[in-house]
Amino acid sequence: MEVSFLGGPRPQRGVGVVAPFDFALDRELWRWVPDEVSLHLTRTPFVPVEVSLDLARLVSEHETLDNAVRTLTAITPEVVAYACTSGSFVAGIAGERAMRAAMTRAGEVPSVTTSGALLEALVALDARRVALVTPYTVSVTRALEEYVAEAGVTVTGCAYMGLTRHIWKVPYRDVVDMAHQAVQGDADVLFISCTNLPTYDVIPQLEAELRIPVISANQVTMWAALSRLGTRAVGPYQALIDPAARSGPVLPELPDGEQQQEGRP
Numbered sequence: 001m002e003v004s005f006l007g008g009p010r011p012q013r014g015v016g017v018v019a020p021f022d023f024a025l026d027r028e029l030w031r032w033v034p035d036e037v038s039l040h041l042t043r044t045p046f047v048p049v050e051v052s053l054d055l056a057r058l059v060s061e062h063e064t065l066d067n068a069v070r071t072l073t074a075i076t077p078e079v080v081a082y083a084c085t086s087g088s089f090v091a092g093i094a095g096e097r098a099m100r101a102a103m104t105r106a107g108e109v110p111s112v113t114t115s116g117a118l119l120e121a122l123v124a125l126d127a128r129r130v131a132l133v134t135p136y137t138v139s140v141t142r143a144l145e146e147y148v149a150e151a152g153v154t155v156t157g158c159a160y161m162g163l164t165r166h167i168w169k170v171p172y173r174d175v176v177d178m179a180h181q182a183v184q185g186d187a188d189v190l191f192i193s194c195t196n197l198p199t200y201d202v203i204p205q206l207e208a209e210l211r212i213p214v215i216s217a218n219q220v221t222m223w224a225a226l227s228r229l230g231t232r233a234v235g236p237y238q239a240l241i242d243p244a245a246r247s248g249p250v251l252p253e254l255p256d257g258e259q260q261q262e263g264r265p
Contacts, residue, residue: 012038015225016077016107018068020059020084021046023196024168025218029083031200032222032233032241042071050164053090053139060087060095062102069106080104080111081225083195085217086140088113089147096147110228114195114217117224119151121215121240127188131157133178134193135167144193156185167196175202176209183210192216204237204245213239213246 013036017029021043029039044064049055058064060082069080080103082088088096096116103111122130130153134141141160148155159181161170175192183190189212192199199216206214223233223240235241 010036012036013229013231014038014040014075014077015222015229016069016072016075016080016109017041017225018065018072018080018082018103019043019195020055020087022051022165023083025196025198028198028200028218029222032219032235033226034231034234037226037229037231040072040075040077042068044068051086051136051140051167052164053086053143056084056086056090056140056143059084060090060099062099065099065103066106069103069111073107077107077109079109079225079228080107081117081221082111082113083218083221085114085118085193085195086136086143088115089144092147093119093150112221112224112228114221115147117220118148118191118215118217119153120224121220122151122153122189122191125189125213125215125240127153127213129154129156129186129188131155131179131182131185131187131190132193133159133175133182133190135161135163135170135197136194137162137164148191156187157182167194168198170197172198172202175199176206179206179210179214183212187212189213189215195221200235203235207237207239207245215240 017039019041026041044059047058096113099113100111145155159178179190195217203214226233233241237245239245
């Protein structure tokens with residue numbers, strides 16, 4: 001069969017991704033990516049440490065990031081993303097900015113991190129009050145709360161799982177349960193932390209149930225990285241990505257002189 005008429009593969013735009021050694025959700029990242037973009041993943045070196053603040057510091061050392069980003073330069077990505085929430089919030093806002101600067105120097109392309117992307121997403125959604133769900137221990141969760149508070153965002157509620165390993169095995173039903181525990185106040189948005197926690201399919205369900213935008217670690221990472229390319233992530237019925245999902249319910253038209261109020265017959 002003659003295939004030369006196809007003209008070869010379509011040109012691809014590249015996003016380099018640096019992930020921790022135990023990252024297991026490559027396929028989930030791809031679900032946010034449009035067809036014309038390719039992901040090029042590399043991982044930090046293995047260290048025999050469970051999920052903790054110590055691990056977050058080890059997988060985010062500048063030398064580690066520098067080496068990881070340099071492994072991606074041969075395939076010339078247009079942007080590099082560090083896909084780890086705890087590794088990018090463990091040193092606070094100044095630490096996150098320093099990480100991005102180090103990655104940009106190493107790769108000579110724009111860089112984003114998960115925790116930096118979180119703050120960008122909160123601004124995009126005009127959110128000043130956030131509820132948090134994490135799979136972490138209490139100490140790692142508290143560090144996330146401090147990072148968010150440092151950005152001037154109020155934490156209205158928080159639920160955590162206390163896990164130190166195998167986070168990618170958490171089922172969606174557990175994520176949903178934790179979300180309902182966390183959202184008890186007047187939060188503007190719910191953030192589900194950890195790039196190793198599956199969230200793609202559960203986001204629309206939670207937004208419908210909680211009536212607020214729901215964002216997750218992998219979602220904001222891909223959203224921010226792709227925005228540097230001038231393109232949009234793929235996430236139907238996800239408020240951060242799909243503007244139609246941000247609008248409220250459509251109310252029926254009533255005769256002149258009558259007013260319809262949401263939530264009333």
